[in-house]
Amino acid sequence: MPPMFNYTQQTENIEFLEIAPASELPNGERLFVEIEGKSIVIFNIAGQFFAIADVCxxxxxxxxxxxxxxxxxxxxxxxxxxxxxxxxxxQMPAVVDVPAYPVKVADGMILVGFPRE
Ligand code: FES
Incomplete structure (x- = not known):
């Protein structure tokens, strides 16, 4: 089995960190952040937020x-x-998934969830 990096459905051992005000990421835009040494890109697609690693x-x-x-x-x-x-x-040439992280908005802030041991 290839490694799984989809954390979006994980409910335990996830810590949500505040990233930025949701107003900074309007529909169709993307936001690049560095969190704990990881490069992450957050997308707003039709009002829904998605976060993945910014590294192919x-x-x-x-x-x-x-x-x-x-x-x-x-x-x-x-x-x-x-x-x-x-x-x-x-789609090739990549064969391994990239990490995907859960995103939520609370009190106008975007929060991204990171897995913890
Ligand atoms: S580095 Fe992304 S397709 Fe080669």
Whole structure:
């Protein structure tokens, strides 16, 4: 089994950290943040928020700089695609999923959940 990095359905051992006011991430935009040494990109797609690692699993490309096709982000380096909702790889040349993190909005703030041991 390939490793699983989809934390979006995980309910235990997740810590939500405040990232930014939701007003800073309008519909169609994306936000790049560095959290605990991890590069994360957060998307607002039609009012829904999604967070994945900003590093392509193929060759460490800057995934968040790619174009969105629906819910798929296309890596600008060699064209691998990932579903931003789950981190699942959808298109070669990447074969490993990227981490996907749960996102919620509370009191106008975007919170992203990170797995804890
Ligand atoms: S680094 Fe992303 S497809 Fe190669």
């Amino acid at each position: 699993t193929h060759d460490d490309g800057p995934l968040g700089d790619g174009d969105l096709e629906g819910y798929n982000i296309v890596c600008p380096r060699h064209g691998a695609e990932f579903d931003v909702r789950t981190g699942k790889v959808m």
